[in-house]
Amino acid sequence: MVSDNGSGARPYGGVDAADRQASRRARLLEAGLDLLGADVPKIAEVTVRGICQQAGLTARYFYENFADKxxxxxxxxxxxxxxxxxxxxxxxxxxxxxxxxxxxxxxxxxxxxxxxxxxxxxxxxxxxxxxxxxxxxxxxxxxxxxxxxxxxxxxxxxxxxxxxxxxxxxxxxxxxxxxxxxxxxxxxxxxxxxxxxxxxxxxxxxxxxxxx
The missing domain is CATH 1.10.357.10 (Tetracycline Repressor, domain 2)
Incomplete structure (x- = not known):
């Protein structure tokens, strides 16, 4: 099995691993702006699970980019x-x-x-x-x-x-x-x-x- 975040990861769908990771990070950050910039933000209730749900990604990809919330x-x-x-x-x-x-x-x-x-x-x-x-x-x-x-x-x-x-x-x-x-x-x-x-x-x- 080839790791998605390793330097030797093969392209998937024509996109290499580094670009896929950058794309996932951008999706997470956009989700964060959606949550923090909402009309009535409930940041105290925001969880990694909620962030990932907003971004359409799993927690694995959150921790690929960030240590914590x-x-x-x-x-x-x-x-x-x-x-x-x-x-x-x-x-x-x-x-x-x-x-x-x-x-x-x-x-x-x-x-x-x-x-x-x-x-x-x-x-x-x-x-x-x-x-x-x-x-x-x-x-x-x-x-x-x-x-x-x-x-x-x-x-x-x-x-x-x-x-x-x-x-x-x-x-x-x-x-x-x-x-x-x-x-x-x-x-x-x-x-x-x-x-x-x-x-x-x-x-x-x-x-x-x-x-x-």
């Missing part, structure tokens, strides 16, 4: 936030001068508006799973650092506590505003939300805010 949830979150960050950065780099902030906000808002699962996973107030909470804190800290670095680069000022403070303010404020928008506490069309967030963030471009 916490590692799986981390992978789902990391994949989503990684894709959003990469897409936002790419859009900003392609934006004309003076349009980077608007482009970043438009990318984020349109992404979460286009796939409600992503919005609920990253910004949903009702999702209190311990792993997701931890991953949100970790990603927010990283985004704050990157935001501060970007601001310092644009304004051509050295790193400082003021820059870092604004970085955390930006990330926390945008996340809270989007969360309120997703929950219906803020009722705006996506384009209107982008305009308002852009206007607020552009106010932070005043160099006097960073002088001691």
């Amino acid at each position: 916490d590692e799986f949830i981390s992978a789902v979150f990391d994949g989503v936030i990684g894709d959003l960050a990469a897409g936002t950065q790419s859009a900003m780099q392609s934006a004309p001068p003076g349009q980077q902030i608007r482009t970043a906000m438009a990318t984020i808002v349109r992404t979460v508006a286009g796939d409600a699962r992503i919005g609920r996973l990253l910004f949903g107030a009702h999702l209190s799973n311990a792993v997701v909470v931890r991953k949100r804190v970790e990603s927010s800290a990283l985004m704050a650092i990157l935001s501060g670095q970007h601001a310092g680069s644009v304004l051509r000022i050295p790193d400082s506590d003021r820059i870092r403070c604004v970085g955390h303010f930006v990330v926390g404020g945008v996340a809270q505003a989007i969360s309120a928008w997703l929950n219906g506490e803020v009722r705006s069309a996506p384009d209107r939300l982008v305009e308002q967030l852009t206007a607020l963030l552009e106010k932070l471009g005043d160099p006097s805010l960073y002088r001691d």
Whole structure:
């Protein structure tokens, strides 16, 4: 018998073992986004069996990719936030001068508006799973650092506590505003939300805010 995950595994249906494993992993991660990003997520009740049922795979293939449920949830979150960050950065780099902030906000808002699962996973107030909470804190800290670095680069000022403070303010404020928008506490069309967030963030471009 030839193992499906060994380097010597023969192609099956024209697809080699590595590609089959990658396909199964992608199906599991998509199932995780379905479960975590559901209208009323019941993550406390989610089991390996439930994840596999959602993905249409057996537990064997779950453990082929993940040690346990916490590692799986981390992978789902990391994949989503990684894709959003990469897409936002790419859009900003392609934006004309003076349009980077608007482009970043438009990318984020349109992404979460286009796939409600992503919005609920990253910004949903009702999702209190311990792993997701931890991953949100970790990603927010990283985004704050990157935001501060970007601001310092644009304004051509050295790193400082003021820059870092604004970085955390930006990330926390945008996340809270989007969360309120997703929950219906803020009722705006996506384009209107982008305009308002852009206007607020552009106010932070005043160099006097960073002088001691």
